[in-house]
Amino acid sequence: MNDTAVTTTVDRPFESVARETARLLPPGFELGVAMASYQIEGAVADDGRGTSIWDTFSHTPGKVARDETGDVACDHYHRYREDVALMAELGVDAYRLSVAWPRIQPDGRGPVNGAGADFYSRLVDELLDAGITPLVTLYHWDLPQALEDAGGWRKRDTAHRFVDYALAVQDRIGDRVRRWITLNEPYCSSVLGYGTGRHAPGVRDAGAALAAAHHLLLGHGLAVRAMRERDAEASYGITLNLEPVSALRDRPEDQEAARRSLTLSNLVFTDPVLAGTYPQDARRIWSAVSDFSFLQDGDLDTTAAELDFLGVNYYFPARVRAVPHREPDPALRLVDDLGAAALVLPDDEVTEMGWPVDPDGLRRLLGWLHETYPALPPVYITENGRACLDVVEDGAVHDEARIRYVDSHLRAVAQAVESGVDVRGYFQWTLLDNFEWAEGYARRFGLVHVDYDKLARLPKDSFSWYQALLAARRP
Ligand code: FCB
Numbered sequence: 001m002n003d004t005a006v007t008t009t010v011d012r013p014f015e016s017v018a019r020e021t022a023r024l025l026p027p028g029f030e031l032g033v034a035m036a037s038y039q040i041e042g043a044v045a046d047d048g049r050g051t052s053i054w055d056t057f058s059h060t061p062g063k064v065a066r067d068e069t070g071d072v073a074c075d076h077y078h079r080y081r082e083d084v085a086l087m088a089e090l091g092v093d094a095y096r097l098s099v100a101w102p103r104i105q106p107d108g109r110g111p112v113n114g115a116g117a118d119f120y121s122r123l124v125d126e127l128l129d130a131g132i133t134p135l136v137t138l139y140h141w142d143l144p145q146a147l148e149d150a151g152g153w154r155k156r157d158t159a160h161r162f163v164d165y166a167l168a169v170q171d172r173i174g175d176r177v178r179r180w181i182t183l184n185e186p187y188c189s190s191v192l193g194y195g196t197g198r199h200a201p202g203v204r205d206a207g208a209a210l211a212a213a214h215h216l217l218l219g220h221g222l223a224v225r226a227m228r229e230r231d232a233e234a235s236y237g238i239t240l241n242l243e244p245v246s247a248l249r250d251r252p253e254d255q256e257a258a259r260r261s262l263t264l265s266n267l268v269f270t271d272p273v274l275a276g277t278y279p280q281d282a283r284r285i286w287s288a289v290s291d292f293s294f295l296q297d298g299d300l301d302t303t304a305a306e307l308d309f310l311g312v313n314y315y316f317p318a319r320v321r322a323v324p325h326r327e328p329d330p331a332l333r334l335v336d337d338l339g340a341a342a343l344v345l346p347d348d349e350v351t352e353m354g355w356p357v358d359p360d361g362l363r364r365l366l367g368w369l370h371e372t373y374p375a376l377p378p379v380y381i382t383e384n385g386r387a388c389l390d391v392v393e394d395g396a397v398h399d400e401a402r403i404r405y406v407d408s409h410l411r412a413v414a415q416a417v418e419s420g421v422d423v424r425g426y427f428q429w430t431l432l433d434n435f436e437w438a439e440g441y442a443r444r445f446g447l448v449h450v451d452y453d454k455l456a457r458l459p460k461d462s463f464s465w466y467q468a469l470l471a472a473r474r475p
Contacts, residue, residue: 014403014461015468021407022472024414030133030425031470032094033087033447034383036140036184038070039434041100043077047115050106052142053152053193054437057200068440074432075455077119082457084126086448087431090463091470094133096382096427097123098140098184099169108144109161117172124176135382135427136177137239138166138223140184141193141200148201153189153212156294159219166223170230178234181311181382182223185241186216186269195335198438206289206335210268210282214294214303217272221302228306239311239382240269244365248321248343257322257340260285264338265318274373276304285338288330309424311382312369314409315353317361318342351405352387352443359408366416366423378422384409385429387436387443390460397449397460406462410469428466432457 025031038054058069076083087095101108103116120136127134139162147158166182183189192199195209203209224236245262247254259281267279278300283292323341327333348356362384369376386405390397406428417423433446441452447463450456 014400014465017403017407018465018468019472021410021414022469024411025473026414026417029417029423029473030093030380031466031473032092032096032133032135032425032427033090033429033431034096034427035076035430035432035434036098036137037100037103038073038140038142039430039436040074040076040083040432042071042073042075044071046077047103047119048106048113049100049116050102050108050113051145052100052102053145053148053200054142056145056148057202060202063200063202064438065440065442068435070435072452072455073435074450076432079455080119080123081126083432084123084130084132086457086459087127087132088130090431090447090467091474092132093470094135094425094427095127095431096135096137096181098137100142101139101165102142102144104168104172105144105165106146108147109164112168112172117169120169121173124173128176133179134177135179135181136169136173137181137184138162138169139182139189141189143189143201152194152201153215154194154203154208156215156218159215159222162219163222163226167226167230170227174227174231174234179309180227180234180236182220182236182238183216184239184311184382185313186213186220186238187241187265189216191264191335204334206286206333206337209335210286210290210292211294213268214272214299217269217303218299220273221305224305224307225302235308237307237309237311237377237380238273239313240266240273241313241315241383242266242270242365242369243314243316243318243342244361244368245318245320248319251322253322254320257338258318258320260338261318261320261340261342264336270369270373272300272303273307274304274310274369274375276300286335289333289335307377309378309380310369310376311380312365313383313429314362314365314381315384315386316355317358317364319345352389353439355386357386357405359405359412361412362409363412363416363419366413366421367419370416370421376422378424380424381409381413381426383427383429385445387445390433390444390449392449392451392458395458397458399460399462402447402460402462403465406466
């Protein structure tokens with residue numbers, strides 16, 4: 001791989017930059033936006049919705065910044081028509097949404113709650129009427145609390161519960177939804193949810209995190225098989241958040257640290273899904289915290305169930321150096337206590353999340369996937385975007401940094417395609433400012449500003465830029 005930097009400037013009027021970027025993308029390349037149920041819907045008690053782990057977590061003092069919750073969020077549940085109209089105005093080809101499991105099965109098992117399922121049915125109809133293709137994620141982190149009370153993703157049974165739920169959703173909207181994503185970022189559900197405790201359900205147990213990661217992937221594979229058996233014509237995929245990982249320096253200890261980091265952020269997920277193997281390094285790194293008995297015969301055939309596409313979420317790279325473990329006793333280490341630190345370098349531009357900006361990292365990541373996994377299916381970038389310190393001035397938000405971010409990452413995708421990686425589309429994260437998990441509402445990623453008091457939507461400059469890009473691609 002060469003190290004060609006991807007640069008973009010928006011010094012020129014941004015419509016002309018948009019036109020130029022549009023020309024770099026291959027014909028038929030799909031452009032959209034992504035959002036997720038708990039982050040936007042609100043209406044947490046409407047129409048029989050059950051409690052999810054994120055309701056419990058956000059209502060536990062000290063877990064989310066300023067103790068904010070998704071109780072109201074963007075009130076998308078009641079305002080979805082307005083939001084679909086915004087997407088239509090924007091001109092997107094597709095919208096990646098997620099279904100809240102506790103709206104479909106309030107306790108995570110048993111009969112379907114028709115009123116909850118109807119919401120997604122109405123939403124899908126609204127999208128199709130607007131000429132927007134829905135791409136549906138089944139699990140974007142809102143596990144029914146009742147399943148967590150029974151052990152959550154630590155337990156193998158949850159994988160089977162997920163299959164029942166997936167089939168129930170397919171049954172209700174599968175006549176109109178043709179593309180499915182089983183899981184969003186199982187890394188976050190397992191490592192942040194059960195390992196570091198940063199996310200719901202807030203458990204800090206390295207062995208539980210590894211078991212959860214496996215049970216999530218098992219649920220994914222079982223669901224893909226079961227759904228495909230009922231509908232062989234639809235497409236099925238999974239979304240992984242991945243990082244291009246490199247050692248900061250050419251020292252053996254940094255190389256080793258980078259290897260450990262790669263194992264946790266990528267290989268624990270990519271190997272089972274794309275190669276049907278489990279990384280040997282994982283057994284070595286976490287030998288003191290797990291006996292890996294969660295891996296049963298035949299499981300890796302299941303996790304590697306045939307995929308029509310891979311969803312990739314990319315935000316930042318990991319440049320790694322070796323550091324001492326925080327906990328000297330290996331048996332007591334958290335899952336991410338790897339003796340490795342991913343650094344922000346002095347020259348980095350950094351987002352409001354503290355994440356370094358590196359568009360070329362996306363090109364390198366796609367190259368890595370292409371080289372490492374011969375069976376790599378077509379790829380969609382299912383999330384990419386940045387948080388900015390947006391301010392409303394005279395009824396406008398001039399978020400040039402967001403335009404530069406999305407533009408430069410799209411150009412990096414175009415370069416990856418040019419060098420032979422089969423990337424079919426890109427979903428910007430996200431249409432509306434929303435509930436950014438443990439960070440609450442202060443981190444704004446939207447193309448549309450949301451005033452959380454009035455719930456008013458205000459398109460930012462980046463909205464106009466994306467609109468210009470989308471328009472430039474039409475014949
Ligand atoms: C990803 C999540 C998404 C959003 C972005 C910023 O990890 O999938 O819900 O919060 O980060």
